[in-house]
Amino acid sequence: MHIDKSFFAQHTVEVAKQLLGCVIIRHWQGQEVVVRITETEAYRGADDPASHAHRGITARNRTMFGSPGHLYVYFTYGMHHCMNIVTEPEHTPGAVLIRGAELIQGIEVVRHFRGTKVEDKNLLNGPGKLTQALNIGLEFNEYDLLSNDSPLILEVGAGNVSYQATERIGISKAKDYLWRFVTH
DNA sequence: TTCTCGATATTCT
DNA sequence: GAATATCGAGAAA
Numbered sequence: 001m002h003i004d005k006s007f008f009a010q011h012t013v014e015v016a017k018q019l020l021g022c023v024i025i026r027h028w029q030g031q032e033v034v035v036r037i038t039e040t041e042a043y044r045g046a047d048d049p050a051s052h053a054h055r056g057i058t059a060r061n062r063t064m065f066g067s068p069g070h071l072y073v074y075f076t077y078g079m080h081h082c083m084n085i086v087t088e089p090e091h092t093p094g095a096v097l098i099r100g101a102e103l104i105q106g107i108e109v110v111r112h113f114r115g116t117k118v119e120d121k122n123l124l125n126g127p128g129k130l131t132q133a134l135n136i137g138l139e140f141n142e143y144d145l146l147s148n149d150s151p152l153i154l155e156v157g158a159g160n161v162s163y164q165a166t167e168r169i170g171i172s173k174a175k176d177y178l179w180r181f182v183t184h
Numbered sequence: 185t186t187c188t189c190g191a192t193a194t195t196c197t
Numbered sequence: 198g199a200a201t202a203t204c205g206a207g208a209a210a
Contacts, residue, residue, distance in 0.1 A: 041202070043202070050202075051202090052195090052202075055196085058194095058195075059194095059195095060194070060195075074194090074202085075193065075194075076193085076194080076201065076202070076203070077191080077192070077193080077194095077201065077202095077203050077204080078191065078192025078193040078194080078201095078203095079191065079192060079193080079203080079204080080203050080204070082202060082203085084202085097202055099202085118205095122204095122205095126203070126204070127202070127203075128203050128204060129203090129204075132204095168202070169202070169203090170201075170202055170203070171201090171202060172200085172201090
């Protein structure tokens with residue numbers, strides 16, 4: 001189902017909740033991978049000390065200040081990529097980190113990128129694992145999800161999903177923000 | 185099952 | 198020089 005730009009232009013926390021249950025479709029070399037989002041985190045520059053955008057615009061985070069519905073991909077810890085979806089109106093920084101998903105279709109492609117030794121439950125349960133499984137790199141930074149273009153498509157899920165709100169993972173600031181959302 | 189630690193580029197102090 | 202929106206291997210328990 002089509003997603004409107006106004007969906008992404010909402011408050012980042014709201015988008016993070018509503019992205020749960022949504023489906024990512026990745027086309028790679030004629031094959032299709034389909035995953036369902038199960039874990040997200042909101043990062044809002046304006047009032048969030050843990051956000052990359054909190055101290056202003058830089059070469060890395062400038063996508064967060066751009067158009068809602070774009071992808072914000074960054075390289076971290078010297079070896080991993082993280083995939084976010086840009087939120088809030090243009091010039092207002094915000095993004096939702098996609099932390100985890102469950103596999104619906106395309107195990108062959110996922111195994112190709114994640115390797116054969118990994119257990120099934122560990123294929124997509126982390127932001128770095130997810131980008132590796134879907135072969136998402138910096139070339140996807142600023143990719144427009146609203147274009148509904150072939151390599152990467154986002155579709156809404158079945159509707160309301162029950163979730164739990166917790167502290168975000170791997171941060172030291174703003175630990176009291178319960179801006180991580182996990183499906184039950 | 186849980187803990188510790190190394191890898192390693194970019195950003196921050 | 199230190200920290201980081203991480204992961205996986207190996208050690209400890």
